[in-house]
Amino acid sequence: MTVGVLCAVHGSAESIIVQAVERTGGRLSVTRRCADLTELLAAAEAGLGRLAVVSGDLDLLDREAVELLHRAGVRVVGVGDVTRPWLGERLSALGADLVVMEPQDEDAGGSVVREALAILDAVGTPAVQEPNDVPVGRAAAGLVVAVWGPTGAPGRTTVAVNVAAELAAAGRRTLLVDADTYGGCVAQVVGMLDEAPGLAAAARAAGQGGLDLVALARLTPQISPDLRVLSGISRADRWPELPSSSLDAVWTVARSLCEWTVIDCGFNLEQDELLSYDTRAPRRNGATLSALEAADVVLVVGSGDPVGIQRLVRGLGELTDLGLGGTRMVLVNRVRASAAGSRPGEAVQQALARYAGVTDAHLVPDDRPSLDAALLEARTLREVAPGSPARRAIAGIAARIDALLSQSLDVARVRAEVV
Incomplete structure (x- = not known):
């Protein structure tokens, strides 16, 4: 079977590569010589080739x-x-399956084609590259926790900020990311005066293949020892600046920068099926979906009232239907007798066990005075009210999450010893 090749190469190297392709005895054939990226993408979407x-x-x-x-x-x-050796590094950062130097003669052209054939032979059929596929057990890589919850403001940002603060206080290098494209406010909650959207800048750099540890560190100021913040977009209409393909690369670099990356996500999980005919259309909820797909742990936040529990149950079902959040922790926020009866914790646990099959939900009691004080002073609960019941509950959850990192490091050590 002849494999179609799409060629979008500048200069004399194009003819060298085309001639080398035609010498493969029918294994490869140039089906389109593309003048620009638009023509290349159109040919690929039309199924004219399997190799570009x-x-x-x-x-x-x-x-x-x-x-x-x-x-x-x-x-x-x-x-x-x-x-221009930096071009090769850029191509690798962009996700190219193979990077070669521009051939200058027939032999070099043949070498390029042989390497390309080796890729096709190794995989049989092409597969989408997974930039987020970082083994949990790899000691050099940090872990990602996505904080998600259904609509209704159940307290996702509050939980994300305070979980990140607790992880940092435990001595873990932590990055707090605002990926809520509807109402992100992490920068304001933690008291950052400069609200420039660091995540958008990181996504732009990643999209151009220029995001590395140094670049990400510059975009993530430290607000306390071991705690960095990557601020989100300031207006909801700026969501196209956060394409999921670029964010996938951001999460990968973040894993190397910090031991824990805590991502505050938006509520919406819709995948824009009405736009599926246009593969170039950006996804409105791409940032949230990218974070959930990359997450090692999804912390699902719901509100401790009848409406909040109903939304939480439905949200858990949506995550399951989409295949997201394989490792989950369920947190019910603002648990209070005035909204759930005389025994609010017991009522919430029974409802989740009956309707969602969740028997190990973590409960955070309502503590409005402490939360209001933290918001007013733009500080975390551990700074404003260390003895708060809400703070103690969140600290316990952070400890449970942090234990996963220790487990992954233990796995890495065992694998290293086996090797």
């Missing part, structure tokens, strides 16, 4: 474009330039 050979300096080439090629079932071979 692309110049590293092709106009508008970014991580999202590479992801679109992968979604179309196309493997990507990036062609770098020996006079």
